[in-house]
Amino acid sequence: MPEISYSKEVIRDLIEGKLPWSRTKSIISGYKDEDRFDKYVEILQEKVPWSEKILLPLTDELYIVQKGEERVVKCSCGHEFGDYRVNWKLNALTHVRDTEEELQELYPYPGAPEPEYCEIREYYCPDCGALLQVDTVPFGYPVVFDFLPDLDSFYKDWLGRPLPQEKEFKDLSSEFIMKKWLKE
Amino acid sequence: MKQKAAKKGIGYGGKSLKQMLVERERIYQETGFYYGLEDLPLQTEDPFRLELLHERLLAAALAGRETTRMVSASPQVRETAELAVVLYTPEGDCIVQSTGLLIHIPIIGHVLRWMIGQDYEEEEGINDGDCFTSNDVAIAGMHTADVYDIQPIFWGGELIGWVGTVIMEAEVGALLPGCMPCDATDRFVDGIKFTAEKSAVNDNHLRSFERKIRLDTRMPDVFLLDRKGALAADIAVRQEMKKIVEEFGVDYYMKAIRELIEIERRTQLERVKRRTVPGKFHSPSTIEVYLANSPVPPHHRVDRITLVPWDFHIKPDGSYSIDFDGTGDWGWHIHNCTPSALEGAVSMILTQTISTTGKANHGTMLTVDMNVPYDTFVNPSSAHLAYCNQFAWPLKGGPKLMVQQSHAFFCRGYVEEVRAGNTMLCAGGGCFCGQDHLGNTEYSFLATEAAGAMGGGAFAIRDGVISEAIFQPDADMGNVEIWELMLPMLWLGRRLMPDSCGYGRYRGAYSLISTWLIYQTPMLALTTGPSAQTAKIYPNMGMFGGYAGPNSFEKVLTNTNSKQLIMEGKPLAHGSYDDGVNDLEQNIEGDLLVETRNGQWLCIAEDGDIVQSFYGGTTAGFGDPIKRDPTLAKKDLDNQLLSIKRCRNMHCIEAKYDEKAEEWVIDEKRTAEMREERRKERLAKAIPTQEWWQQRREELLEGKMPHLIKKMYNESLTKGERWPGEFREFWCLPDRFTFEED
Numbered sequence: 001m002p003e004i005s006y007s008k009e010v011i012r013d014l015i016e017g018k019l020p021w022s023r024t025k026s027i028i029s030g031y032k033d034e035d036r037f038d039k040y041v042e043i044l045q046e047k048v049p050w051s052e053k054i055l056l057p058l059t060d061e062l063y064i065v066q067k068g069e070e071r072v073v074k075c076s077c078g079h080e081f082g083d084y085r086v087n088w089k090l091n092a093l094t095h096v097r098d099t100e101e102e103l104q105e106l107y108p109y110p111g112a113p114e115p116e117y118c119e120i121r122e123y124y125c126p127d128c129g130a131l132l133q134v135d136t137v138p139f140g141y142p143v144v145f146d147f148l149p150d151l152d153s154f155y156k157d158w159l160g161r162p163l164p165q166e167k168e169f170k171d172l173s174s175e176f177i178m179k180k181w182l183k184e
Numbered sequence: 185m186k187q188k189a190a191k192k193g194i195g196y197g198g199k200s201l202k203q204m205l206v207e208r209e210r211i212y213q214e215t216g217f218y219y220g221l222e223d224l225p226l227q228t229e230d231p232f233r234l235e236l237l238h239e240r241l242l243a244a245a246l247a248g249r250e251t252t253r254m255v256s257a258s259p260q261v262r263e264t265a266e267l268a269v270v271l272y273t274p275e276g277d278c279i280v281q282s283t284g285l286l287i288h289i290p291i292i293g294h295v296l297r298w299m300i301g302q303d304y305e306e307e308e309g310i311n312d313g314d315c316f317t318s319n320d321v322a323i324a325g326m327h328t329a330d331v332y333d334i335q336p337i338f339w340g341g342e343l344i345g346w347v348g349t350v351i352m353e354a355e356v357g358a359l360l361p362g363c364m365p366c367d368a369t370d371r372f373v374d375g376i377k378f379t380a381e382k383s384a385v386n387d388n389h390l391r392s393f394e395r396k397i398r399l400d401t402r403m404p405d406v407f408l409l410d411r412k413g414a415l416a417a418d419i420a421v422r423q424e425m426k427k428i429v430e431e432f433g434v435d436y437y438m439k440a441i442r443e444l445i446e447i448e449r450r451t452q453l454e455r456v457k458r459r460t461v462p463g464k465f466h467s468p469s470t471i472e473v474y475l476a477n478s479p480v481p482p483h484h485r486v487d488r489i490t491l492v493p494w495d496f497h498i499k500p501d502g503s504y505s506i507d508f509d510g511t512g513d514w515g516w517h518i519h520n521c522t523p524s525a526l527e528g529a530v531s532m533i534l535t536q537t538i539s540t541t542g543k544a545n546h547g548t549m550l551t552v553d554m555n556v557p558y559d560t561f562v563n564p565s566s567a568h569l570a571y572c573n574q575f576a577w578p579l580k581g582g583p584k585l586m587v588q589q590s591h592a593f594f595c596r597g598y599v600e601e602v603r604a605g606n607t608m609l610c611a612g613g614g615c616f617c618g619q620d621h622l623g624n625t626e627y628s629f630l631a632t633e634a635a636g637a638m639g640g641g642a643f644a645i646r647d648g649v650i651s652e653a654i655f656q657p658d659a660d661m662g663n664v665e666i667w668e669l670m671l672p673m674l675w676l677g678r679r680l681m682p683d684s685c686g687y688g689r690y691r692g693a694y695s696l697i698s699t700w701l702i703y704q705t706p707m708l709a710l711t712t713g714p715s716a717q718t719a720k721i722y723p724n725m726g727m728f729g730g731y732a733g734p735n736s737f738e739k740v741l742t743n744t745n746s747k748q749l750i751m752e753g754k755p756l757a758h759g760s761y762d763d764g765v766n767d768l769e770q771n772i773e774g775d776l777l778v779e780t781r782n783g784q785w786l787c788i789a790e791d792g793d794i795v796q797s798f799y800g801g802t803t804a805g806f807g808d809p810i811k812r813d814p815t816l817a818k819k820d821l822d823n824q825l826l827s828i829k830r831c832r833n834m835h836c837i838e839a840k841y842d843e844k845a846e847e848w849v850i851d852e853k854r855t856a857e858m859r860e861e862r863r864k865e866r867l868a869k870a871i872p873t874q875e876w877w878q879q880r881r882e883e884l885l886e887g888k889m890p891h892l893i894k895k896m897y898n899e900s901l902t903k904g905e906r907w908p909g910e911f912r913e914f915w916c917l918p919d920r921f922t923f924e925e926d
Contacts, residue, residue: 011597017645017813019645032458032459032598037597039597040597056595057594057595090873090874093873096876109798111734113722114721116890117720117721118722120731124867124870130863131729132728134730138491140897147588149463158458178913178916181916
C-alpha cells in the first residue's frame with residue numbers, strides 16, 4: 001500500500017475548516033497519513049507569534065512548548081500558564097456563569113441547569129481574553145484537569161525521538177495548590 | 185479397573201464449551217496473544233483468503249439484520265432500526281458485527297459465557313436449531329427491553345459458533361406499561377424476563393414461550409413478531425455461515441476466526457499509537473434520580489444524585505484503561521449500571537471512532553481495561569435491581585470516552601476525527617398507556633421517535649450533524665405515518681428547535697421538537713422518557729470553549745380548546761418557538777404542565793389534548809463561540825435556526841435582515857468591535873482561579889451547598905479509594921473529611 005501523505009497546504013486548510021467537504025470526507029474515510037503530527041506542528045508553529053518550540057498542541061489555543069529546560073503551557077497570544085503538569089486552569093481567569101440572565105443566554109427553554117447544583121465554569125486567558133474551556137460540573141467539583149499528556153512516552157516510545165530533560169509523568173496540580181495557595 | 189471414557193463435548197474438536205473457554209482464557213493469560221497466536225500463519229500465507237472470509241461473514245451479518253427488519257413488526261425495528269446481528273466464537277467472543285445497535289456486541293458475549301459457565305451444555309442441552317432468548321440484565325444486558333435471540337451454529341455435530349440478534353421492545357409487561365417504567369424499582373416488577381431461556385427447538389418457537397409472551401406482555405403480537413424476525417435472521421445467518429464453512433473448510437474457519445480477533449487486537453493497539461497521544465484524562469458525570477414523590481415502595485422514595493468520575497488513561501503500550509474509582513452508591517431505581525453495559529458503551533464508541541474498518545470484534549475490547557468498583561452504581565452488589573433504564577449512564581457517560589479520545593486525536597493532528605460530546609440518548613417521547621385509538625384498553629407503548637435522530641456534538645472543523653445519533657449511526661426518526669399507526673396521537677409538528685445547539689466556534693447540532701394531538705382515546709397516561717437522567721446538572725461535553733447544549737423538556741396541555749380551534753379552522757401548535765413565544769401556549773387554551781426531569785409521571789391526557797417533546801441532546805460546541813466564522817452564523821440565521829439575539833450575545837456577530845433579498849447580511853466591522861469589547865468584558869468580570877478557589881473552599885467548609893450534593897460527595901468519599909484523596913487534596917481538606925449532612 002502506498003504511503004499516504006498530504007501537503008502542508010491541505011492540512012492547513014483542513015485544520016482551518018476550509019478544505020472542501022468532498023476532500024475532507026475522503027481524508028476521514030481514507031487511510032491516515034502517518035506524517036501528520038510533524039506537519040501539523042510545523043503549520044501551527046508558523047501561525048503563532050512566538051518562537052518556543054511546540055512540543056504538543058494541547059487545545060486550539062494552548063500549546064505545550066519547550067522553554068529552556070522547562071515545558072510550559074502557552075497561549076497562542078503568548079501568555080504562559082506554567083509547568084504542563086500543573087492544570088493550566090489554575091493559572092487562568094475563572095468566571096462561573098450563574099445568573100439567570102447568563103443562563104438564559106445559553107438555555108432559553110425549560111430545564112436549564114441549576115447553579116446551586118451545577119457550575120458552568122468559563123476559563124479565560126488572562127492576556128487575550130480567549131475562552132479556553134467551559135466545564136459543566138457538579139457544584140464544588142475540583143477543577144477538572146482535562147488532559148495530562150505523557151510527553152516522554154509519546155516522544156520516546158511512539159515517535160522514536162526522546163525529548164531532552166525527561167520529566168516525571170505526574171499531576172502536580174495539588175502540590176501547586178498546597179505550596180502556593182494554601183500558604184497565601 | 186476399566187475407566188469410563190470422558191464424554192465428548194459439543195464444542196469444536198470434541199471439547200466441551202467450558203473446556204474451550206477455560207483454555208482460551210488460560211492461553212491468553214499465559215501468552216498475551218488471543219489463543220496464543222504469536223504468529224499469524226493464515227494471514228502470512230494467504231491474506232486475501234482471510235480477507236475474503238471476513239467479508240463473507242460481515243455480509244452474512246448485514247444481510248441477517250435486513251431480514252429481521254423486514255419480518256419484525258415494531259416501528260423500533262422497521263422505522264428506527266434498533267437492532268443488530270453479531271457472530272460469535274464458541275466461547276462467546278465477537279467475530280463480526282452488523283451495523284445497528286452496537287452497544288450490545290460484547291454484552292451478548294457475556295450472556296454466552298454465562299450460559300457456558302452455568303453448564304447449559306449438560307443441563308439445558310444445546311442443539312442445532314435451538315434458540316436461546318435473554319433480556320435478563322442480572323446476567324448481562326443493556327435494559328429489559330433489549331431482547332437477545334441467540335442460536336448455536338453446528339458443523340459436523342460440533343458447535344463452531346453462535347449468531348445473536350438484538351431487538352428493542354416497546355412493551356415488556358412490567359409493573360407499569362411501556363418498556364421503561366420509571367417506577368419499577370426492583371427486578372420483580374420491571375418486566376418479563378428470559379434468563380437465557382431456550383425459546384425454540386428445531387427453528388420453531390416453543391408453545392410455552394409463546395404462551396408466556398401472550399400472557400405476560402401487553403402487546404404480545406409485536407413482541408412475538410419481533411422474536412420471529414430475530415429467529416429468521418439467526419437462521420438466515422446460520423445457513424449462510426454453513427455455506428461459508430463448507431467453502432473454506434471447518435479447520436480453516438476455526439483458525440481464521442481466532443486469527444481475525446488477534447489481528448484486530450494488535451491493530452487496535454497500533455491504531456492508538458498512531459492516532460493519539462498517551463496520557464491521563466479526567467471528567468466527572470452525574471445521574472439524577474427523583475423518586476421522593478413517586479408511587480414506588482416507601483423505602484425506595486429517595487431523591488439522589490450519584491457521582492461517576494471518569495478517569496481515562498491511554499497507556500504507552502496503546503491500551504486503554506478506564507477507572508470509575510469514586511463512583512457513588514447504587515440504588516433502588518431503574519438507572520443502575522453494570523460492568524457489561526459499560527463494556528457495551530466503550531465498544532460502541534471505539535467501533536465508530538477508531539476501530540472503523542468494519543473489523544471491530546472481541547480483539548478491540550481486549551485492549552481495554554476497566555476498574556469498576558464493586559458495590560457502587562457501576563457495579564451493584566444486589567442481583568434484584570431493576571434495569572429498565574440501565575443505558576442511562578452508558579449513553580450519558582460513554583460520550584466522555586469520545587470527547588477524551590477526541591482530545592488525543594486533536595493533539596496528534598487528526599482534527600477531522602475530533603468531536604465534542606452529546607448525551608447519546610436524550611429524553612422525550614416517553615411511555616404511554618391506557619386506551620389506544622383502536623379501542624384497545626390495555627394499550628402500552630414507548631415512543632422513541634427521535635432517539636435515533638437527536639443530533640451530535642460539534643467537530644473540530646465543522647458544525648455538529650443534525651439528526652444523527654452515535655449510539656445508532658444508521659438509524660433515523662422513522663416515518664410519522666408509521667408511528668401514528670401505533671400511537672393514539674397525530675403529529676402536529678416535527679421541527680428543529682431554534683437556539684437549541686451548544687455554542688462554540690463550531691456549534692453542536694440543533695435538536696428536534698415534536699408536537700402531538702392526543703387522538704381518539706379517553707385516557708392516555710403519560711410519563712417522560714427515562715433516559716439520560718439530567719435535570720439540574722448538565723453533562724461536561726464541550727471542548728476548548730464550547731458549551732453543552734440544552735437538555736430535554738416536555739409540555740402537556742390538557743382541557744384544551746383544540747377541537748373548537750379545528751372546527752373554526754384556526755391555528756393549532758406546531759412547535760414554533762421564537763424568543764420565548766411559542767405557538768402551543770399562544771394559540772391553544774388549556775392547563776399547562778411542564779416537566780424537565782426524566783422518568784416522571786406527567787398526567788392522564790385525552791382526545792384533544794396536546795403533548796410536546798423537546799429532544800434536547802445537550803449537543804456541545806467546539807471552541808470559543810466568538811471565533812465563529814460569521815458565514816456559518818449567517819447560514820443558521822437564514823435557516824431560522826439561530827436567533828439574532830443569540831447570534832449577537834453568543835457569537836458577537838452583528839447582522840441585519842435584508843427584506844428584499846430575504847437573507848441576513850453580516851456587519852463585519854461591528855462584529856469585530858463587538859468581539860473586542862467581549863474580550864475586555866471577560867477580563868473585567870473574571871477572577872483569578874486562585875480567588876475562586878478560596879471562595880469556593882470557604883463555601884464547601886461551611887457546607888453551603890444543597891443536601892443532595894453533600895450526600896453525593898459523601899457517598900463517593902466513602903466508596904472510593906483514590907478519588908477521595910484527590911478531592912481532599914485539591915480542596916486542602918483533612919484526611920477523613922466528609923460533609924456534614926442536614
